[in-house]
Amino acid sequence: MYHELLTDMYEFSMANGYFQTLPHNKQARFDVFYRNVPDHGSFVVSAGLMQALDEIKHWHFTADDIAYLRSLKHFSADFLDYLEHTKNQCTVKAIPEGTPVMPQEPILSISGPLMEVQLLETLVLNIINHQSLIATKAWQITNAADGRAVMEFGARRAQGPDAATYGARAAIIGGCSSTSNVLAAKLFHVPAVGTMAHAWIESFPDELTAFRAWAKIYPDTAALLVDTYDVVNSGVPNAIKVFKELRAAGHEPVGIRIDSGDITQLAKKARKMLDDAGFPNAKITASNALDAHIVKALLEDGAPLDNFGIGERLITSSSSPVLSGVYKMSELENNGKWEPKIKISNSREKITLPGNKQVYRLYKKDEPSKAFADVIALNDEQIGDTISAVNADVYATHDKVELKDFVAKPLLSEILTPDHEKDIETDTFAIQKFAHQKVAELPTATKRLVNPDRYPVFLTKNLADLQQKLISEYRNI
Numbered sequence: 140m141y142h143e144l145l146t147d148m149y150e151f152s153m154a155n156g157y158f159q160t161l162p163h164n165k166q167a168r169f170d171v172f173y174r175n176v177p178d179h180g181s182f183v184v185s186a187g188l189m190q191a192l193d194e195i196k197h198w199h200f201t202a203d204d205i206a207y208l209r210s211l212k213h214f215s216a217d218f219l220d221y222l223e224h225t226k227n228q229c230t231v232k233a234i235p236e237g238t239p240v241m242p243q244e245p246i247l248s249i250s251g252p253l254m255e256v257q258l259l260e261t262l263v264l265n266i267i268n269h270q271s272l273i274a275t276k277a278w279q280i281t282n283a284a285d286g287r288a289v290m291e292f293g294a295r296r297a298q299g300p301d302a303a304t305y306g307a308r309a310a311i312i313g314g315c316s317s318t319s320n321v322l323a324a325k326l327f328h329v330p331a332v333g334t335m336a337h338a339w340i341e342s343f344p345d346e347l348t349a350f351r352a353w354a355k356i357y358p359d360t361a362a363l364l365v366d367t368y369d370v371v372n373s374g375v376p377n378a379i380k381v382f383k384e385l386r387a388a389g390h391e392p393v394g395i396r397i398d399s400g401d402i403t404q405l406a407k408k409a410r411k412m413l414d415d416a417g418f419p420n421a422k423i424t425a426s427n428a429l430d431a432h433i434v435k436a437l438l439e440d441g442a443p444l445d446n447f448g449i450g451e452r453l454i455t456s457s458s459s460p461v462l463s464g465v466y467k468m469s470e471l472e473n474n475g476k477w478e479p480k481i482k483i484s485n486s487r488e489k490i491t492l493p494g495n496k497q498v499y500r501l502y503k504k505d506e507p508s509k510a511f512a513d514v515i516a517l518n519d520e521q522i523g524d525t526i527s528a529v530n531a532d533v534y535a536t537h538d539k540v541e542l543k544d545f546v547a548k549p550l551l552s553e554i555l556t557p558d559h560e561k562d563i564e565t566d567t568f569a570i571q572k573f574a575h576q577k578v579a580e581l582p583t584a585t586k587r588l589v590n591p592d593r594y595p596v597f598l599t600k601n602l603a604d605l606q607q608k609l610i611s612e613y614r615n616i
């Protein structure tokens with residue numbers, strides 16, 4: 140199902156207004172970017188491009204959509220007739236999914252008929268903001284888990300079915316190994332995993348009987364939930380009994396899950412009991428309202444954990460639940476000529492970057508796998524050996540700097556035109572791997588959970604000058 144009506148009413152009001160007042164084929168460019176990183180991080184793991192592109196490609200209005208819009212009695216009949224016969228005519232430049240992106244950098248740049256590009260705003264932001272938020276949170280959590288598998292368990296706590304399903308995809312892009320959400324697993328070809336709930340244990344006369352019944356059905360995959368009654372005095376001893384029975388029958392047990400109490404203390408005791416009983420390879424999974432900071436604290440305390448199951452705080456990014464990516468006009472065509480556009484604000488942070496742009500990631504010449512800064516440039520600028528630039532950080536001084544000794548790689552590329560489509564990566568784990576590689580290129584200090592260093596982003600002098608020129612023109616100064 141496509142979502143062409145999932146847009147704010149004012150987009151339709153503007154599109155109808157453009158239709159009445161401007162040439163119908165007037166072209167515009169809008170950029171998607173964000174200003175602040177959730178959880179005071181230093182970058183966002185971009186995600187959602189696959190869905191956004193799918194929506195843009197299939198963008199059109201059905202007869203039923205048009206009938207509904209007509210029923211609102213707010214739009215002209217000729218606009219609705221036009222809309223009924225319009226299909227996607229946009230061109231999309233994008234940074235590949237999984238790339239860590241910084242404030243101010245265009246993640247997507249969409250150009251095409253003003254009416255259409257305007258109507259796409261809400262839907263494109265909805266998809267990119269949501270998936271990038273969850274991918275970023277998943278990156279923070281999996282980074283804290285330091286190589287241990289993190290299973291995404293959040294479907295029951297997500298804000299609705301789409302947030303659960305696309306959130307699970309984003310969680311895997313950010314680093315999770317699997318999901319408990321069977322629909323997401325089917326749609327995105329990722330592993331569907333799980334253990335058992337307390338209801339299973341409660342459904343039998345006692346815990347041991349419940350464990351035995353489970354082990355009989357799933358002898359090679361049984362991960363037993365040990366905290367229904369008492370982890371140390373009942374759950375782990377009963378699990379060990381069943382593990383011994385499994386081993387006697389030729390099966391190697393998988394492990395246990397702890398879902399309440401002081402996880403460090405319980406995991407340490409459980410580990411010792413399992414080891415002493417001859418099960419050093421039995422894995423311990425922790426769950427219960429975990430987040431990156433708790434995972435980090437558990438591991439720093441020496442909790443002997445092998446895996447994590449993480450739901451609500453991952454799927455809702457509850458510690459920082461909004462990525463406020465925006466969609467801003469950067470160019471408008473006038474009599475066949477593109478003109479840069481700007482939104483001015485008293486807050487420097489909110490002044491937009493005009494023109495058609497490119498983002499370059501700069502790698503050290505002598506260490507080509509180390510990225511040290513990004514530069515936002517005008518699209519047609521030639522990037523030579525030296526770049527004259529100013530800091531894009533609105534709080535930094537705007538003194539000119541010379542960047543040298545780099546290899547510059549462009550991040551944005553054209554992936555869709557009205558008559559051509561370039562293949563983008565759609566395999567979820569391939570995107571995860573790409574994200575992992577791209578994050579590995581960033582300086583270590585930008586990846587701290589607490590107070591990470593800001594990754595430097597610059598504007599070329601040409602772009603900064605264009606921005607300043609437009610500010611002066613519009614403010615008459």
Ligand SMILES: Nc1ncnc2c1ncn2[C@@H]1O[C@H](COP(=O)(O)OP(=O)(O)OP(=O)(O)O)[C@@H](O)[C@H]1O
Pocket residue numbers: 398399400401402403404426427428429433436437
């Ligand atoms: N050792 C630990 N260090 C830091 N946080 C922990 C530790 N153990 C558990 N937590 C976290 O503390 C939070 C609350 O755990 P708490 O033990 O208070 O409640 P609970 O176990 O859910 O309670 P109940 O036993 O009633 O189910 C959870 O987010 C959990 O992940």
Ligand SMILES: O=P(O)(O)OC[C@H]1O[C@H](OP(=O)(O)OP(=O)(O)O)[C@H](O)[C@@H]1O
Pocket residue numbers: 292293295296336398426427428429448449450451452
């Ligand atoms: O805590 P999360 O990170 O969201 O992980 C998923 C939680 O979902 C299940 O709990 P359930 O819905 O049964 O609630 P409860 O165990 O907290 O009572 C499971 O036992 C985890 O605790």
Ligand SMILES: O=C(O)c1cccnc1
Pocket residue numbers: 292293319332333334335336426448450
């Ligand atoms: O499989 C599990 O253990 C699971 C799945 C969803 C939520 N909580 C736990």
